[in-house]
Amino acid sequence: MAGPLAATVEPVTGRERRKRRPRPARLGWLFALPAVVVYLTFVIRPLLLTVQYSFYDWNGIGAATWTGLDNYVRLVTDPELSGTILHAFELILFFSFVPVLLGLAVAATIRQIAQSRLALVARTVLFLPQVIPLVAAGIMWTWLLSTTGLINQLLSGIGLGSLTRAWLGDFGTALPAVGVIGAWVQIGLCTLLLLAGMSKIDNSLYEAARLDGAGPWREFRSITLPGLRQEIGVCVTVTVISALASFDIIYVSTQGGPGNATMVPGLEIYYLAFAEREVGMASALAVALTVLVLLCVLPIQRLTRDGTR
Amino acid sequence: MIVTRRETLTGRILLVLLMVLTVLPFVSLFVTALHPSGTYPDGLSWPSSPQWGNFIDAFQAANMERLLLSSALIVLGVVPVSVLFGTMAGFAFGHLRMPGHRIGFLVFVLGLTLPFEGLITPLYYQVRDMGLLNTRWAIILPLIGLFMPFSVLWMRAHFITMPDELSEAARIDGASTWQLFWRVHVPLARPALTSLGILLFLWTWNQFLLAIVLVDDPAKRTMAGALGAFQGQWGTDIPLLCAGSLLILTPTLAIFLIFQRRFVAALLQGSLKG
Numbered sequence: 110m111a112g113p114l115a116a117t118v119e120p121v122t123g124r125e126r127r128k129r130r131p132r133p134a135r136l137g138w139l140f141a142l143p144a145v146v147v148y149l150t151f152v153i154r155p156l157l158l159t160v161q162y163s164f165y166d167w168n169g170i171g172a173a174t175w176t177g178l179d180n181y182v183r184l185v186t187d188p189e190l191s192g193t194i195l196h197a198f199e200l201i202l203f204f205s206f207v208p209v210l211l212g213l214a215v216a217a218t219i220r221q222i223a224q225s226r227l228a229l230v231a232r233t234v235l236f237l238p239q240v241i242p243l244v245a246a247g248i249m250w251t252w253l254l255s256t257t258g259l260i261n262q263l264l265s266g267i268g269l270g271s272l273t274r275a276w277l278g279d280f281g282t283a284l285p286a287v288g289v290i291g292a293w294v295q296i297g298l299c300t301l302l303l304l305a306g307m308s309k310i311d312n313s314l315y316e317a318a319r320l321d322g323a324g325p326w327r328e329f330r331s332i333t334l335p336g337l338r339q340e341i342g343v344c345v346t347v348t349v350i351s352a353l354a355s356f357d358i359i360y361v362s363t364q365g366g367p368g369n370a371t372m373v374p375g376l377e378i379y380y381l382a383f384a385e386r387e388v389g390m391a392s393a394l395a396v397a398l399t400v401l402v403l404l405c406v407l408p409i410q411r412l413t414r415d416g417t418r
Numbered sequence: 419m420i421v422t423r424r425e426t427l428t429g430r431i432l433l434v435l436l437m438v439l440t441v442l443p444f445v446s447l448f449v450t451a452l453h454p455s456g457t458y459p460d461g462l463s464w465p466s467s468p469q470w471g472n473f474i475d476a477f478q479a480a481n482m483e484r485l486l487l488s489s490a491l492i493v494l495g496v497v498p499v500s501v502l503f504g505t506m507a508g509f510a511f512g513h514l515r516m517p518g519h520r521i522g523f524l525v526f527v528l529g530l531t532l533p534f535e536g537l538i539t540p541l542y543y544q545v546r547d548m549g550l551l552n553t554r555w556a557i558i559l560p561l562i563g564l565f566m567p568f569s570v571l572w573m574r575a576h577f578i579t580m581p582d583e584l585s586e587a588a589r590i591d592g593a594s595t596w597q598l599f600w601r602v603h604v605p606l607a608r609p610a611l612t613s614l615g616i617l618l619f620l621w622t623w624n625q626f627l628l629a630i631v632l633v634d635d636p637a638k639r640t641m642a643g644a645l646g647a648f649q650g651q652w653g654t655d656i657p658l659l660c661a662g663s664l665l666i667l668t669p670t671l672a673i674f675l676i677f678q679r680r681f682v683a684a685l686l687q688g689s690l691k692g
Binding site: 134136137141143144155156158159215221228230231234236237240241242243245248250252253258259262293296297301347350353357374375378379382383388391395396398402 | 425426428429430432433434436437439440441442443444446447450458459460462502503504506507509510511514515516517518519522525526529531532533534535536537538539540541542543544559560562563564566567569570595599620623624626627630631641642645646649656659660663666667670671674675678681682685686689
């Protein structure tokens with residue numbers, strides 16, 4: 110690689126006809142070329158094909174027939190399909206709101222001991238759920254939430270035995286139970302991100318607030334929260350995407366069941382495309398999911414990026 | 419600093435609680451793995467006679483040595499190439515800034531939040547037409563592409579902070595652009611490169627969707643994909659499943675604990691930029 114590239118460069122640097130350093134366009138794009146090629150092949154092309162497939166009725170083998178917007182009409186009218194999107198929004202509550210709010214509360218409480226030895230250990234421990242595969246988190250929690258699992262054991266232990274149930278198998282609790290798994294995965298990341306953000310806030314602000322007699326709540330609202338705008342934005346973005354595009358956890362813990370109680374777009378796309386061979390419908394849902402993610406992420410980015418710096 | 423003792427105490431208690439909450443599932447997994455195979459133990463109970471042999475059984479049932487090899491091969495296929503391509507493009511967009519670099523970079527940014535599920539269907543047919551289904555290439559090649567937006571963004575963010583004077587000096591010494599890149603800028607980018615490598619390693623190792631869709635044979639999948647197959651096969655034997663899951667987790671946990679500082683830093687920065 111070094112040979113040919115060096116050869117194309119030599120005459121340019123040698124010429125030095127302009128005062129400014131020469132920046133030949135071709136050379137720059139040559140550097141970007143490998144990335145551009147793999148990106149176009151494995152991201153942009155599939156993306157465009159998804160859009161194309163979504164206007165067809167195709168079983169993946171035979172001929173495809175053009176059906177226009179039929180797949181999208183079905184997406185809106187079929188409660189089973191539109192339900193998956195509602196489930197994804199419900200999961201945002203658990204994957205995103207709970208971890209961010211809890212993370213804020215915890216980070217604000219432990220701010221003063223952020224440099225202690227305990228906090229250093231916590232940095233490692235709280236990251237464990239982010240390091241393991243989501244599938245493993247799913248398997249672990251399937252066991253915890255099962256009839257004989259730890260959750261029911263704890264409930265019986267504190268005299269709430271009447272509440273015990275197969276959490277992931279119950280129509281009423283399956284989706285929140287899956288949400289709890291997601292919350293467990295995200296809370297450590299959110300806490301540590303927010304804590305890192307808080308450490309960047311000037312300490313003299315807190316000193317001044319204390320001297321003025323501000324309580325912890327006042328301090329949190331007037332100093333911590335505004336200073337964390339960017340970090341909160343990051344937490345919300347990351348967790349919202351993980352909720353809307355959830356797949357791994359649900360695949361191993363409930364497979365979308367019981368009934369369709371925990372079916373989410375990602376899993377439905379997988380079933381439609383590879384089990385039911387409805388490639389067109391799967392693609393329409395895929396387009397909807399992609400647009401949904403963009404629609405949720407862009408405003409969050411705008412809200413939190415503006416005003417900072 | 420004015421801090422009341424009560425506040426630090428609440429902080430400590432809260433932190434310990436949160437850590438217990440994080441670790442408890444792992445503990446439950448571990449003690450369950452020690453129960454006799456095929457039983458339905460309570461969530462958290464120490465067995466009367468710990469069955470350490472379960473780990474050996476699970477090791478054999480899961481074909482662990484082949485799984486490790488497979489995941490290692492996939493990581494070796496994905497990470498170095500992604501880092502190299504990402505660095506070159508990041509260098510072009512962040513430092514060379516050729517005409518059109520803004521638009522080019524914007525196109526990469528657009529790919530940053532795309533959910534993999536949105537691309538998986540055409541990707542399947544594309545990989546099939548390339549004749550790569552059920553090979554490790556079916557995971558390696560698409561992943562390199564899918565990681566490009568993040569890799570390019572990450573490396574551009576580094577190169578944009580490098581002063582132009584550095585390159586001017588190297589050019590006066592007669593360095594070609596490639597030499598400038600390879601001899602001057604890549605060595606200086608080592609921290610950014612390491613963090614990127616760690617993140618990509620983790621995301622490859624834990625990749626599930628591509629593995630189950632594009633590769634049928636668990637022995638040719640990533641660790642996460644193999645774990646999915648293991649659950650399908652042994653899901654009813656809880657102690658064995660727990661033992662197997664723990665085994666499959668061990669390599670990641672070991673690497674994480676060894677490189678924990680870099681890992682934590684990389685993950686924190688990674689989500690900030692991503």
